[in-house]
Amino acid sequence: MVRAIAFTPLELRQGAAQKIFYIHVPAAWVAFLAFALVAVASAVFLWLRDQRLDRFAESSAEVGVVFTTVVLITGPLWAKPIWGTYWAWWDVRLVSTLFLWFIYVAYIVLRGAIESPELRARYSAVLGILGAMLIPFIHLSVYLFATLHPLPIVAKASKPSLPGEMLLTLFVSLAAFTLLYIAFVRARYVYATERDRIAAAEVVDA
Amino acid sequence: MRSIRPGTRSDIANPWAPVSEVVAAAWVIARKDLAIEFRTRTAFLSSVVFALLGLVIFYYAWDPTAVSAIDLAPGVLWVIFTFSGLLGLNRSFSVESADHAIDGLLASPVSRESIFIGKALANLVFVAAVQVVAMPALAIFYNLPLIEIAVPLLGVATLAAIGLVAVGTLFSAMAANTRLAELLLPILALPFFVPIVMAAAQATSRLLSGRPVAEASSWIKLLLAYDLIFAVACTLAYAHTIED
Amino acid sequence: MTATSARLDPPLLEVAALGRAFGPRRAVSNVSFSLRQGECLALFGPNGAGKTTLLRVLAGLLKPSAGNARLSGMELPGGPAARARVGLISHHTMLYEALTGRENVRFAARLHGITDQSRVDAALDRMAMLPRADTPVRSLSRGMQQRISIARAMVHSPRLVLADEPYNGLDESGARSLTSLLRALREAGTAIILVTHNLHEGLALATHAAIMKSGSFIRFDRKDAIDSTRYAERYRESLGASV
Numbered sequence: 001m002v003r004a005i006a007f008t009p010l011e012l013r014q015g016a017a018q019k020i021f022y023i024h025v026p027a028a029w030v031a032f033l034a035f036a037l038v039a040v041a042s043a044v045f046l047w048l049r050d051q052r053l054d055r056f057a058e059s060s061a062e063v064g065v066v067f068t069t070v071v072l073i074t075g076p077l078w079a080k081p082i083w084g085t086y087w088a089w090w091d092v093r094l095v096s097t098l099f100l101w102f103i104y105v106a107y108i109v110l111r112g113a114i115e116s117p118e119l120r121a122r123y124s125a126v127l128g129i130l131g132a133m134l135i136p137f138i139h140l141s142v143y144l145f146a147t148l149h150p151l152p153i154v155a156k157a158s159k160p161s162l163p164g165e166m167l168l169t170l171f172v173s174l175a176a177f178t179l180l181y182i183a184f185v186r187a188r189y190v191y192a193t194e195r196d197r198i199a200a201a202e203v204v205d206a
Numbered sequence: 207m208r209s210i211r212p213g214t215r216s217d218i219a220n221p222w223a224p225v226s227e228v229v230a231a232a233w234v235i236a237r238k239d240l241a242i243e244f245r246t247r248t249a250f251l252s253s254v255v256f257a258l259l260g261l262v263i264f265y266y267a268w269d270p271t272a273v274s275a276i277d278l279a280p281g282v283l284w285v286i287f288t289f290s291g292l293l294g295l296n297r298s299f300s301v302e303s304a305d306h307a308i309d310g311l312l313a314s315p316v317s318r319e320s321i322f323i324g325k326a327l328a329n330l331v332f333v334a335a336v337q338v339v340a341m342p343a344l345a346i347f348y349n350l351p352l353i354e355i356a357v358p359l360l361g362v363a364t365l366a367a368i369g370l371v372a373v374g375t376l377f378s379a380m381a382a383n384t385r386l387a388e389l390l391l392p393i394l395a396l397p398f399f400v401p402i403v404m405a406a407a408q409a410t411s412r413l414l415s416g417r418p419v420a421e422a423s424s425w426i427k428l429l430l431a432y433d434l435i436f437a438v439a440c441t442l443a444y445a446h447t448i449e450d
Numbered sequence: 451m452t453a454t455s456a457r458l459d460p461p462l463l464e465v466a467a468l469g470r471a472f473g474p475r476r477a478v479s480n481v482s483f484s485l486r487q488g489e490c491l492a493l494f495g496p497n498g499a500g501k502t503t504l505l506r507v508l509a510g511l512l513k514p515s516a517g518n519a520r521l522s523g524m525e526l527p528g529g530p531a532a533r534a535r536v537g538l539i540s541h542h543t544m545l546y547e548a549l550t551g552r553e554n555v556r557f558a559a560r561l562h563g564i565t566d567q568s569r570v571d572a573a574l575d576r577m578a579m580l581p582r583a584d585t586p587v588r589s590l591s592r593g594m595q596q597r598i599s600i601a602r603a604m605v606h607s608p609r610l611v612l613a614d615e616p617y618n619g620l621d622e623s624g625a626r627s628l629t630s631l632l633r634a635l636r637e638a639g640t641a642i643i644l645v646t647h648n649l650h651e652g653l654a655l656a657t658h659a660a661i662m663k664s665g666s667f668i669r670f671d672r673k674d675a676i677d678s679t680r681y682a683e684r685y686r687e688s689l690g691a692s693v
Binding site: 046099102103105106109110113114118119122123125126127129130131133134137138140141144145148 | 373376380383384385386390393394396397398400401404405408424425428431432435436439440443446447449
């Protein structure tokens, strides 16, 4: 149902390369939203120590990394025809997304390396918060790099103003992707809750 | 709650007493870490050798007709700084897990912040000591007049080291308690080191080209902001990494 | 002895319904007792009973998840003032192997704000480690390391000593040094909680004895109410009966 909404806008004929835009941008929106929520959940977890917040952060991170990967794959695919290059080191958003990906991976690897649920939750929360603090610095660093370096002559990455039809499609895509995010996180959260419940039962029985 | 060390007068009138106690305790811990490192020396020597070898390898990896030493040097210097720093950071908390020595620290009156700052200070001295060897080596191997920019370069190096050590000490505390500690530390820390390396390398490059210091100032301000924010954040975060 | 006057003082340590859980697992639950100056509680029980966790809570390493504990009126885990009054001995030595015994004890002293070298020497001397104090700890035998560890725990003259299986690894002469040290501390008014598997040693030093199983005290007796010759039997019974 949710997916049907996502796919209908993609049928608007706007040119093959442009269509990627409707996946790339909403995926980026969800990728960053997911991490913002991880950071918030982490902060509140450290304050309240409620395990449910940790499970939510875990779920949001795993869903977020998938969306981030989508952004990083569609980004170069879109960039090559439009900018003439697969990767742009001056593009603040693209590089920030790359670092978001690095932090997601670090988060997931960290969780995988810790057995104890309490320790895992605490460490992940610290990384979640610090990771969120890093992104603005990456943003600023790349911005400084881009402005202080003579740029190759390239179309600026800022969005041209979109005709109404495309804008509507974009918003529908955004809504669709957000719904997808919620659906995936819910499913993942249920899995995490079940898994923890079983693990706890085993410990008590032992 | 004001901390009162047994045997000392309580300085109710002095609002800075807790701060000076944190610093004093941190210094005791830093000295202990440095004493241990000095006794064994393996991590320090490994880092120094690693840095020197890195300088050599990078030089031979580039085509000297295409890239001049002055273009290559800043990147090389700061990349090596980062990776040799990682070697030192790895050992920072491993001494504490050997016989659960960390419990001795945690059960003593010193605050969690003091423990973190003490460890970070020791790491800072370690990193600085490696740089004391690496920078002159760079100047010699790459034939660079580093002496001329010595003062601003030292400033950049100090700021870069503080940032590296703040984040690195925290992550090494976390990594020490996990499986694959030596692999996990780079995965956690390297993304955080990128702004430091970028800013330091860019600033060094400007300085080496003879540009006035002001041009490097944006990068230096970035380093300063990074240091302030992450030094505070990591010190506060350390307490959360301890089980209680 | 100071027995009568000690009874008039408020308790040094008061533990009320103390609990500590790790996720779903309750390591300590509903433990209550109090300890006055100069009293020694011998704590027995099988492995996994929660004895170490209880001591770690009292040492300020862990926060209680239920109930509370007070040391000289200060709620535990307290700040620096509370931790300054507690000495922790564990079966881990908590030493830095690359440093010498003296350096380890000196470091512990400095953490407590003590710069007086003679206290470091005295602590080492009480455990008969002065002659080997300048050898790196890694070159010492397990028993000697344990003695250094005990010196480290005592250098700041704590009011409450928490000893978690301190006899572990000690040879006879080390054990004798430790017993006489604990006895001297007790007589000087220090309160002691001694976790040990050795019923005989434990009862010899104790003024109170408790048996812990699955996180709770299943027995708590005053020493003068215990028939030492039958205690081993009682111990086995209590463990069997409470399954």
